[in-house]
Amino acid sequence: MRxxxxxxxxxxxxxxxxxxxxxxxxxxxxxxxxxxLESMPVSNIPKAGQFQCSDLSSTLMFYTETxxxxxxxxxxxxxxxGLRKEYDPVIISFIERxxxxxxxxxxxxxxxxLLKEYSVRIVLGGYPLGSGSFKQLNQALEVINSLASFSxxxxxxxxxxxxxxxxxxxxxIYIPASRDLLFQYDKKEHEEHLMKELxxxxxxxxxxxxxxxxxxxxxxxxxxxxxxxxxxDSLRNDVFFKKNGSVLWDPKxxxxxxxxxxxxxAAPEKCVSNIILDITPHTYNRDIxxxxxxxxxxxGYVQQQGFKFYTGSLGKNGEHNQCLMAMYHxxxxxxxxxxVSFSPEQLEPTGESIIKADLSTFIPQHNIKNLFQEK
Amino acid sequence: MRIQHxxxxxxxxxxxxxxxAQLDVVRFSVQDGISDASxxxxxxxxxxxxxSVLNSTVIxxxxxxxxxxxxxxxxxxxxxxxLDEIWASSAMMCPVSQITEKCISMQNGTVQVRNIPITMxxxxxxxxxxxxxxCYNQQGQxxxxxxxxxxxxxxxxxxxxxxxxxxxxxxxxxDFVENFRTAYNRKDxxxxxxxxxxxxxxxxxxxxxxxxxxxxxxxxxxxxxQIQYQKSTKEEYITNLKKCFKNNSYINLIFDDIEVMxxxxxxxxxxxxxxxxxxxxxxxxxxxxxxxxxxxxELNPSIQVRTWQxxxxxxxxxxxxxxxxLDMFSI
Numbered sequence: 001m002r003x004x005x006x007x008x009x010x011x012x013x014x015x016x017x018x019x020x021x022x023x024x025x026x027x028x029x030x031x032x033x034x035x036x037l038e039s040m041p042v043s044n045i046p047k048a049g050q051f052q053c054s055d056l057s058s059t060l061m062f063y064t065e066t067x068x069x070x071x072x073x074x075x076x077x078x079x080x081x082g083l084r085k086e087y088d089p090v091i092i093s094f095i096e097r098x099x100x101x102x103x104x105x106x107x108x109x110x111x112x113x114l115l116k117e118y119s120v121r122i123v124l125g126g127y128p129l130g131s132g133s134f135k136q137l138n139q140a141l142e143v144i145n146s147l148a149s150f151s152x153x154x155x156x157x158x159x160x161x162x163x164x165x166x167x168x169x170x171x172x173i174y175i176p177a178s179r180d181l182l183f184q185y186d187k188k189e190h191e192e193h194l195m196k197e198l199x200x201x202x203x204x205x206x207x208x209x210x211x212x213x214x215x216x217x218x219x220x221x222x223x224x225x226x227x228x229x230x231x232x233d234s235l236r237n238d239v240f241f242k243k244n245g246s247v248l249w250d251p252k253x254x255x256x257x258x259x260x261x262x263x264x265x266a267a268p269e270k271c272v273s274n275i276i277l278d279i280t281p282h283t284y285n286r287d288i289x290x291x292x293x294x295x296x297x298x299x300g301y302v303q304q305q306g307f308k309f310y311t312g313s314l315g316k317n318g319e320h321n322q323c324l325m326a327m328y329h330x331x332x333x334x335x336x337x338x339x340v341s342f343s344p345e346q347l348e349p350t351g352e353s354i355i356k357a358d359l360s361t362f363i364p365q366h367n368i369k370n371l372f373q374e375k
Numbered sequence: 376m377r378i379q380h381x382x383x384x385x386x387x388x389x390x391x392x393x394x395x396a397q398l399d400v401v402r403f404s405v406q407d408g409i410s411d412a413s414x415x416x417x418x419x420x421x422x423x424x425x426x427s428v429l430n431s432t433v434i435x436x437x438x439x440x441x442x443x444x445x446x447x448x449x450x451x452x453x454x455x456x457x458l459d460e461i462w463a464s465s466a467m468m469c470p471v472s473q474i475t476e477k478c479i480s481m482q483n484g485t486v487q488v489r490n491i492p493i494t495m496x497x498x499x500x501x502x503x504x505x506x507x508x509x510c511y512n513q514q515g516q517x518x519x520x521x522x523x524x525x526x527x528x529x530x531x532x533x534x535x536x537x538x539x540x541x542x543x544x545x546x547x548x549x550d551f552v553e554n555f556r557t558a559y560n561r562k563d564x565x566x567x568x569x570x571x572x573x574x575x576x577x578x579x580x581x582x583x584x585x586x587x588x589x590x591x592x593x594x595x596x597x598x599x600x601q602i603q604y605q606k607s608t609k610e611e612y613i614t615n616l617k618k619c620f621k622n623n624s625y626i627n628l629i630f631d632d633i634e635v636m637x638x639x640x641x642x643x644x645x646x647x648x649x650x651x652x653x654x655x656x657x658x659x660x661x662x663x664x665x666x667x668x669x670x671x672x673e674l675n676p677s678i679q680v681r682t683w684q685x686x687x688x689x690x691x692x693x694x695x696x697x698x699x700x701l702d703m704f705s706i
Binding site: 031035117119121123124125126127128131132133134160162164168169170172174186187188231232233234235282284312313314315324326335337339360362363364365367368369370371372373374 | 463
């Protein structure tokens with residue numbers, strides 16, 4: 001009877017409140033969270049965002065809802081509000097969600113098996129869970145509950161969350177730098193959220209005026225500053241300057257360089273206005289249709305997401321130039337790719353100018369061994 | 376040698392309760408590279424003490440490395456700090472009882488010893504066997520300890536000759552493969568049905584035990600297991616997959632080590648080889664997945680060949696040249 005209650009509560013929470021957004025997108029509780037909710041041994045998850053689940057742990061649990069009432073996050077309240085604000089919320093939320101998943105597993109053997117599946121290592125005082133003096137997950141809580149120092153190291157293939165308590169005991173949580181693991185959304189769900197955010201974004205393009213780049217090439221008409229590339233030599237973080245030091249903006253003579261300056265956020269704001277992107281999304285959900293978005297809004301949004309930007313030339317297609325922008329997220333190890341096809345005139349329009357673009361999103365990069373394998 | 380390490384590690388670890396005091400002892404001797412006899416003795420003493428203490432700490436399951444007061448003098452302050460930092464990231468033990476290594480004298484009068492085998496308990500199984508580099512001051516005290524970890528970085532090699540167009544196409548393949556994986560995790564049979572070509576070739580390897588009693592003498596001397604390959608049609612595969620989805624409330628496929636190869640003559644045909652970790656409510660395994668993908672219709676790529684092979688049989692990894700790849704199929 002109690003079990004039935006759980007299921008009933010879960011069904012209400014998970015499935016009755018779905019939001020039908022425009023353009024074929026239905027926002028509902030991520031499948032991972034829905035599965036966790038189904039397994040929670042609590043008969044009545046209250047309306048407020050926090051609840052106690054004494055069958056699992058004395059640690060407070062929480063869930064987060066969208067404005068429309070869709071549960072999008074579930075976790076154990078492990079960290080203080082201050083710490084949650086200071087550090088990467090995705091990584092913090094992942095640990096708190098993982099904690100609930102581990103508590104639902106009950107035995108240390110079963111918990112270790114889940115950690116192995118996720119390739120996550122929780123190491124207390126040098127020992128992984130289930131070995132040496134680290135017999136039970138709860139022992140790690142003693143460190144978390146009396147934190148003296150906390151740090152998160154990112155940038156490689158593994159994220160290292162380090163904690164030390166007042167007594168000097170250390171706790172490391174090593175997490176693969178993989179979007180799929182860190183976020184509660186699978187690729188389809190994440191793409192739908194991204195599209196929804198793009199439709200609704202109010203951000204606007206801002207020119208980056210301070211560049212920490214060195215001059216890498218000098219030609220008759222312009223100079224190139226940059227020095228970094230992504231995977232291949234011709235996909236670069238280049239910005240193009242005139243000899244007098246001002247940013248190159250000359251669509252007639254240098255259409256590709258001018259467009260690449262926009263995509264690197266180096267061109268002045270006025271160059272971006274009046275341009276509309278007509279985007280064909282290449283997403284899991286084939287119901288997501290083409291959509292138009294002002295270039296300044298699109299750029300404004302992606303400027304906020306912590307990407308490293310790289311651009312390159314895709315050559316010409318008839319009268320049209322084609323450029324590619326790779327947006328690489330160095331913490332979550334994924335790539336968005338935008339390719340644009342345009343004529344020089346479209347960059348200097350008298351009125352509104354519509355440029356065709358293709359967008360691929362959340363392409364994982366952490367699991368690539370060799371993208372260019374040769375026999 | 377690797378197996379020996381594992382055995383010794385297992386013996387050391389499992390004997391925690393009834394630990395034989397001798398099991399944790401490691402003796403380190405300097406082979407050559409140093410002429411100062413007293414420095415040689417100090418280095419041998421400090422290294423033997425360090426490795427033995429690491430082992431006894433693991434055997435007793437202690438959270439921190441504790442030495443007797445008089446033993447602390449084997450470290451400088453920096454050396455001790457170094458040990459504590461490495462230990463905080465992973466407990467470690469030395470899986471061999473006798474080590475003989477050369478010393479390397481540095482220009483500033485300090486000494487280094489390399490190649491000290493160590494088992495990092497918190498590392499994943501593929502990376503747990505490591506080597507320490509120990510640095511000593513002129514008195515033979517341990518001043519620094521380094522783990523000679525091999526960095527696992529795939530994106531270091533910058534490919535100079537590859538065009539942005541080729542990069543774009545190959546990232547589209549990674550994107551397609553990720554969607555394909557997502558479809559299994561979502562149990563989206565329609566998606567999977569749509570991406571397989573109607574006449575797709577589907578081959579699944581299965582490890583079977585050989586009944587040696589029924590074999591002749593020559594066959595009996597061969598291995599216990601072999602891989603049998605089964606060919607199925609798309610319809611058969613989809614039918615079986617539907618059953619699998621029905622029987623598992625939870626599926627979590629993980630793809631790793633993805634390699635993308637273009638067909639030498641057809642620009643729109645690609646081969647993808649990857650390691651697949653299948654985790655589900657009822658079953659889990661690891662194997663190599665090969666997909667031959669036709670990108671002729673870029674918006675609707677299709678899988679023409681899918682093969683799966685076990686990662687290991689006869690207790691050994693499947694040899695790399697036995698893993699299916701693009702050149703094994705004629706188009």
